[in-house]
Amino acid sequence: MSKKAVIILSGGLDSTVSLYTVKNEGIEIVGVLSFDYGQKHKKELEYAKKTCELLQLNHRIIDLQCLNPLLESSLTRQNLDIPEGNYKEESMKQTVVPNRNMIMISIAAGWAISLKADYVVIGVHQGDHFIYPDCRSIFINQLNKAIEICDWHMVRLLTPVINLDKTTIVKLGIEEKVPFENTWTCYKGKELACGKCGSCQERLEAFKNNNIKDPISYEN
């Protein structure tokens, strides 16, 4: 009998590549969760929807905007600007949403337990820089130990891209035949990707390093 998984899908590159990777390995995707936490790049949710429609998956978008007043971040606050420039800069730390990954993972684990699934899949990657403390494998490993004993039914975390950098994630996506046009990365969430924020710059560099053109459109 094939293993079952619930996956957290933001609609971005990392989670979409994770989804295709796990699915192609023969794991049955019994549920897909996306979260609206008031992110400025809410547009990514449309892309999550596209992927789930294409693959005919059981998709739920959970509205967590009620948490927004509790969690300080430039990713969600209208009065704070998204910083431009390279991801490695200190200023990107403003975009951390406190404990976002644990909040999303704990909800996904609860659903996975109800569905008697074996795994919760999340597309976190620690990259070669540490801006997001809750993307580090040291954190994910520790959280996994708690998840494994949170219920009488055992669920484990699967993080297919955690040790990959963005270039390698795009490479994996090419191998797994991911339709990259169904992914959204820009933090600004306007009609077209800005091409300037840390998130866009990292994506563009990853495609360039793989010698392929990013199929999405950019401003300019």
Added chain:
Amino acid sequence: MSKKAVIILSGGLDSTVSLYTVKNEGIEIVGVLSFDYGQKHKKELEYAKKTCELLQLNHRIIDLQCLNPLLESSLTRQNLDIPEGNYKEESMKQTVVPNRNMIMISIAAGWAISLKADYVVIGVHQGDHFIYPDCRSIFINQLNKAIEICDWHMVRLLTPVINLDKTTIVKLGIEEKVPFENTWTCYKGKELACGKCGSCQERLEAFKNNNIKDPISYEN
């Protein structure tokens, strides 16, 4: 400078006793979180409110009912009855809400990080029986290790009553001068406490063991 804490307050005995204990130790309570997750005993939230008004605390009730369809439990489903009788019985396992504590703790930790608090306080107690897997200290200890590294600002879990049984929690409440009339325990959540569900029976026994009268009213 005094330490700061965010506390999860259900309005029940355990969390209310935890709140008074921590407060009386001189820890500043900077935020109190209660959750509406579609529990049938929603009445407990009114009691959480009473306590926060009395102590003039910053109280937020978070509506998580959107998660209800994902999490199978007789505590939240209208078509499933709350079992009666002793807590130790197998049937009480129906009342487990999958991963409820991790979901609540992760949100409280996010808020604690935003407020630069030192602790998240939760009134879990493992008792002398294991119905709720996410009340066991083995789980809480593991989760604490993840919480400590989920952000650049360090937050820790505090669980003042985890190793106490219900009788000792009531004893502690007497010492800490907890107004027990401001706590709600019954899982049925009608006008008066039923006195019959596992939760009521355990409370009644704890007061009896302390030779004091429970100040709340019961049916019959």
